[in-house]
Amino acid sequence: MLVVLYGSKFFHDVVYAGVGDDLQNxxxxxxxISVFILSLVLIMMYRISSSVYKYRSYKKSELLEWVWTVIPMIILGVLWFPSASNLYLMNHVDEPKWSFKAIGHQWYWSYEFLSKDHEQLSIDSYLASSSEETGSYRLLDVDQRMVAPAKTQxxxxxxxxxxxxSFALPALMLKVDAIPGRMNQLPFSAHRAGVVYGQCSEICGVNHSFMPIVVEFIPMKEFAQWLSKVRDQQLG
Structure with a gap:
């Protein structure tokens, strides 16, 4: 299970191979780059304040004007390439092998998907109480988890x-707004089986913090069995 430790100063492990690693890098x-810029500014401030002539020697320096104009342009240009590449990969759907809908309600999530026979199935996912789920994470577990196939687009x-x-799963580097009357889409995949946790990241009302998101990734063979089980429960 992938859970962030309280007080952690780093991102936790991601299960979205490729995109997740690129975003962390x-x-x-x-x-x-931020540390470099901060260090450069502090050094310049120290040199100016400790100089005999203070800032007078820098007042009409054309070289200094060129430096503080060109260097930021170069930094922004260098950052543009990985930023644009990551943005493209995060929104490129390609050819998904499975799709499902996540519908936000006050205050729970419902999930809709199709069975092998193209019959629409749905489950409602509510916050689980401690009496329902022994050993569950407080305010993070649900009574019915969404199940998805691992190693699948x-x-x-x-x-x-x-x-x-807002549907947010940090372990998948995924966060997308749920807007009434509009359907947003994002591609993702999990490179290994496991359980990922998330929460609604939009202040949607008084019970905003009580509608967690739990997605369990399992191998494709077991996923087909899960689909059949849900179909039998709802249509049988």
Missing amino acids: FFHYMML IRLLVGSVDVLH
């Missing part, structure tokens, strides 16, 4: 029937 590069469709919600 991009974050690390951004931090290095998946398309997620997100919408809402009442107010704005």
Whole structure:
């Protein structure tokens, strides 16, 4: 199970191979560049304040004007390439092998998907109490988990029937708004089986913090059995 430890200063492990690793690497590069800029500014401030002539020697320096104009342009240009690449990969659906809808309600999630016979199935996922799930995580577990196949390209469709919600799963580097009257989509895949946790990241009402998201990834063979079981329960 993938859960963030309280007080952690780093991102937790991601199960979205490729995109997740690229986003973490991009974050690390951004931090290095931020430290470089901060160090450069502090050094310049120290040199100016400790100079005999203070800022007078820098007042009409054309070289300095070129430096503080060109260097930011180069940094922004360098950052544009990985940023644009990651943005493209995060929104490129390609050819998904399975799709499901996540519909936000006040205050729970419902999931809709198709069986092998193209029959529409749905489950409602409510916050689980401690009496229902022994050993469950407080305010993170649900009574019915959404199940999805691992190592499979998946398309997620997100919408809402009442107010704005936000479907967020940090382990998948996934966050998309659920907007009434609109269906947003994002592609993702999990490179290994496991359980990922998330929550609604939009202040959608008084019970905003009580509509968690839990997706369990299982091998494709077991996923087919799960689909058949849900179909028998709802249509049998």
